[in-house]
Amino acid sequence: MSNIAIFGFGRIGRTCLRVALQDNLFTPVAIADIKDEANLAALFQVDTNYGRFPELTTGTTGHLTIGDRDIPYFNSAKEIPDWGAMNVDLVIDCTGRATTRAGAQLHLDRGAKRVLVSAPSKTLDDCDAVLLKGINLDTFDPDNHKIISMASCTTNALAAVVKVIIENFGIRFGLFSTVHAYTNSQSLTDQPMKDRRDSWAAAENIIPSSSGAAKALRFIWKDLQITGKAYRVPVRTGSIAELNLLTEKPCTVEEVNDAFRKAASEEPLKGVMGVLEDEWASCRIVADPHTSIVDLPLTAKQGELLSVAAWYDNEWGYATRLAEVAAYLASK
Structure with a gap:
């Protein structure tokens, strides 16, 4: 044990x-x-x-x-x-x-x-490695990987989407925005903070923030051309990331959604990525164990531009992967 x-x-x-x-x-x-x-x-x-x-x-x-x-x-x-x-x-x-x-x-x-x-x-x-379940956990090297990062909740949410799009259609460029629940790094009331935008009350404002997800994604896909930002909003948990992409291959909304349905139903993303077929708000995904839940009705295409949205409970979903990855690594 x-x-x-x-x-x-x-x-x-x-x-x-x-x-x-x-x-x-x-x-x-x-x-x-x-x-x-x-x-x-x-x-x-x-x-x-x-x-x-x-x-x-x-x-x-x-x-x-x-x-x-x-x-x-x-x-x-x-x-x-x-x-x-x-x-x-x-x-x-x-x-x-x-x-x-x-x-x-x-x-x-x-x-x-x-x-x-x-x-x-x-x-x-x-x-020594950035390892995410469903993405690259199979590359774990017990002899050389002593310090392992599991990146952020946003990185885990986006990584599943990126994996499916890369493997089916390729990615030329991408830009994401994540609408994220407030966190402990913010202030409950207005007061001076190190990051000026965090100086305003978290439960009363939409607060733009930086996101390190793009850099962490490049730790996995070194040539990935994606960047993005975050907006902290007054909900206690539950977030959504929108990824806008130019793909290498032509695709339709139905082809993209079918790729997500297929990936969510089989390894290695089964249990890691989920899909929603109906229209929901953020309360639907609170305590959902998936780290990426693609909202299929929100998938859209305009010319060459593809837009995909993925929900994630930034606490429960991430903590679920963390516990699973910990058990996996310790067993090796």
Whole structure:
């Protein structure tokens, strides 16, 4: 049995654990964060976006107890736990701060055999591989891939679309916009922030933001000519990315939608990418485990320009892939 630890018990760390326990993927041998056990247990037990966890969760000094599972807890405010002493095969770093090689290397220095970063690495030199389920997870090299990035929720959403279009029609150029739920990096009320646009209240404004998804996609397809941006909007979770493309081969809307239907029904994208045949709003995809859900009625064509839209629950969908990829990597 592989030993997996979760480092950082915020939005993604807690959601990842919910998925791991719900789907019987793994029970972590340790959880580490900088907050106190009782508050973290309460936040895991009752979640604004996903409701009450079905098993009682409590926190006492050095322990988080979920149902009959007693999980050791370490306060990492002063130092990273001794992963080697726990024989940890994989640390899932959910802090959002291990985006440089130096930051992720700290876990290896403390004895972990491998690190899975739940964020896009700053450069390709800051990780050994960017691995996404359904896209390129089969290229995992256990001997050489010690620091693995799973990029961002937007990257995962777009990657499935890009894969299908490249393999069926080719891509000359592309431009995307993602309409994204607000996140913890923003402010609840108006106040000065490092990024000026983030200075305005997240729940009351549409806030333009940068997106690193294009750079992360080029880590996988180095010649991909795509760029884009994000708009943060007042919803607590649930996002949609629109990708406008010039394809290499002529295509019709029906041909494109048929390609998505086929890809969603078979490996390697089965369970990773879904399709919607009817007309829905964002509430439809909250807690949906797919990381990319193509809205087929929104597919459009004007001249040579193809437009495709994919929904994604930026928390639950991403955390589902994170838990699955962690279990896969640790087993190798």
